[in-house]
Amino acid sequence: xxxxxxxxxxxxxxxxxLETLWRLADETRITHVGNQVHLRGLIxxxxxxxxxxxxxxxxxxxxxxxxxxxxxxEIMDCVQRAVGFGYGTVVMQAGExxxxxxxxxxxxxxxxxxxxxxxxxLSLGERSDEDLIAWREAGANRYLIxxxxxxxxxxxxxxxxxxDKSSDRFAILENLKKLGYEVGSGVxxxxxxxxxxxxxxxxxxxxxxxxxxxxVGPFIPHPETPLGQTLPCAPSDEQVPNTExxxxxxxxxxxxxxxxxxxxxxxxxxxxxxxxxxxLGLMRGANIVxxxxxPPQYRVMYEIYPNKACINETSEACASCLxxxxxxxxxxxxxxxxxxxxxSSR
Ligand code: 5AD
Ligand code: FES
Numbered sequence: 615x616x617x618x619x620x621x622x623x624x625x626x627x628x629x630x631x632l633e634t635l636w637r638l639a640d641e642t643r644i645t646h647v648g649n650q651v652h653l654r655g656l657i658x659x660x661x662x663x664x665x666x667x668x669x670x671x672x673x674x675x676x677x678x679x680x681x682x683x684x685x686x687x688e689i690m691d692c693v694q695r696a697v698g699f700g701y702g703t704v705v706m707q708a709g710e711x712x713x714x715x716x717x718x719x720x721x722x723x724x725x726x727x728x729x730x731x732x733x734x735x736l737s738l739g740e741r742s743d744e745d746l747i748a749w750r751e752a753g754a755n756r757y758l759i760x761x762x763x764x765x766x767x768x769x770x771x772x773x774x775x776x777x778d779k780s781s782d783r784f785a786i787l788e789n790l791k792k793l794g795y796e797v798g799s800g801v802x803x804x805x806x807x808x809x810x811x812x813x814x815x816x817x818x819x820x821x822x823x824x825x826x827x828x829x830v831g832p833f834i835p836h837p838e839t840p841l842g843q844t845l846p847c848a849p850s851d852e853q854v855p856n857t858e859x860x861x862x863x864x865x866x867x868x869x870x871x872x873x874x875x876x877x878x879x880x881x882x883x884x885x886x887x888x889x890x891x892x893x894l895g896l897m898r899g900a901n902i903v904x905x906x907x908x909p910p911q912y913r914v915m916y917e918i919y920p921n922k923a924c925i926n927e928t929s930e931a932c933a934s935c936l937x938x939x940x941x942x943x944x945x946x947x948x949x950x951x952x953x954x955x956x957x958s959s960r
Contacts, residue, residue, distance in 0.1 A: 615871055620814040624854070624863055632863070639866035639899035646873040647901045651940045652952030654703040654735065654878070655696035655929075658908040658916040659684050663709025665739065668772035669802065671836040671918045672709050678838050682912050683713055686722055692907040692929070693726050699933040702951040703733040705758070705904060710739030710776075719745075720752045727753035733951035735798070740781050743789070750793050755953070757790045758798040759783060760829065763805055764819045765812040772805065772841060787823055796954055798827030798876075803864050804856020805833045806847045813854050817864065821871050826954040827902070828875045830864045831882030832856045834919035858886045862898045869899030876954065878902040884923040892936070893943050902952070903940070905932040 626632060660683035661672045672679065684692075689706070696704045704726065708714055719738070726734055736749060737758040746757070761783040763769050773781065783799070790797045801816045802808075820828050833856045835842040847853045854860060861883050868877055879895025881904065887894070892903060907929045908916060914925055924932050937947055 615867070617811070617814045617818060620817055620867055620871075621810050623867055624810050624813060624860070626863070635863065635866050636898045639869040640897060642869050642873050643899050643901055647876070649944075649946050650901070650948040650952070651896060651945045652703070652876065652902050652948030653699070653701040653936065654705050654902060654904045654952075655692070655699065655701040655907040656705045656707060656904045657684070657689060657692045658708065658906070658912060659689060659706050660708035660711040660714060661912075661916050662711040662713060663739075664712060664776055665710045666774045668774075669805065669833060669836065669839055669841040671838060671920070672916065673839060675840075676838045679917070680915055682915055683708075683711065684909075684912065686718070686725075688909065689722055690725060690729075692909070693730060693732065695907055695929050696732060697730050699905070699929070700947065701732070701905070702948060703735055703756075704907070705735040705737055707737035707758075708739070710741075714738060716745045716748050720748050723749055723752040723754050733953060740783075740786060746790065746793055746795075750795060754795070755951070756796040756798060756826070758827065758829070759786060759790070760800040760802075761787070761816075761819070762801055763808055763812060764801075764816045765808070768805065768807050768812065771807065784823070787825075796826040797823075798829060799823065799825050800829035800831075802833040802856075803830060803860050804854050806841060806853075808854045809848045809852040810854055811852075813864065817867050817871055820868055820875070825872065825875055827878070828868050828872060829878050829880055830861065830868060831880040832858065832861050832886055834882060834885060834921070836917075836919050858883065858891060861886070862894060865895055865899040874954065876902050876952070878904055880904070881906070881923050882919065885919070885921055888923055893939055896940070896945065897943060903936050905929070905936045907932075
């Protein structure tokens with residue numbers, strides 16, 4: 615698929631034609647990654663962040679929230695729950711929190727690898743080479759960092775540099791691959807100023823980067839952030855809407871362009887349609903879900919966008935909710951770590 619074809623699908627509004635897109639994506643998903651839905655337990659380790667991303671509710675600029683960092687014992691307790699629920703992976707996510715030191719995280723990764731057979735995924739922001747090398751050596755398997763948009767000008771507008779450190783997430787992704795991580799990335803859909811052309815290029819960049827995991831979700835304005843206030847947008851016929859429908863289109867097209875990738879049906883999508891957003895994502899190309907393992911008292915403080923799904927649930931509730939949803943749509947629960955199946959072009 616080329617940029618023009620992707621853009622045409624993104625602009626398509628005819629329900630019947632879209633049914634064709636959903637069917638093609640679902641068939642491609644069955645052929646390449648099968649019927650299993652893999653479960654990645656998400657632990658939101660810390661909401662402390664050094665950055666000021668214009669969209670993010672836990673950015674350093676938000677003075678309205680209480681900050682926390684979980685203890686090693688609290689994290690290990692979540693890890694044991696993940697084992698109990700039968701998950702194959704734990705994802706440790708946090709703001710860019712330099713109180714999460716190289717050594718502290720190294721110990722935790724070592725403990726998880728010694729005490730369980732879980733895959734370990736990290737999502738800790740833009741960390742130094744030394745940190746990434748140490749964590750990989752300690753046994754971390756995967757790293758997630760979204761590039762958010764492939765439009766450099768738009769990227770810079772919503773990501774103020776940290777000191778003199780301006781970021782190049784494409785370079786970071788290449789580096790992570792070189793260090794031997796399975797690499798995940800993705801974008802937000804409907805960022806103010808994001809055009810259809812931008813989004814089509816994002817999807818082509820997924821292929822270019824040969825990503826193992828691709829997470830996409832709608833941009834949800836957070837009132838305590840610069841992008842939560844009204845901002846100049848792209849001309850209205852060019853601006854991508856941050857809707858549920860647009861998210862399904864991007865999931866489906868991503869599946870067609872990257873048939874073997876692991877694609878989650880994300881919490882941001884579920885937040886727009888709590889009734890059956892997760893299921894529709896899974897039926898239109900996705901093959902992963904990320905049940906939340908964060909203890910309830912911290913969950914409420916990890917509000918990167920308002921109205922986040924699962925913010926008041928327990929890890930037990932999310933575990934049974936998700937397995938029920940998966941089985942109800944005729945899919946099976948993944949077994950094992952559920953890493954990338956094939957390595958075609960690397
Ligand atoms: N709306 C939607 N997604 C968001 N993220 C951060 N803030 C928001 C928001 N307001 C996404 C970013 C980030 C991921 C962890 O969460 O894409 O990479
Ligand atoms: Fe958390 Fe459904 S996944 S309540």
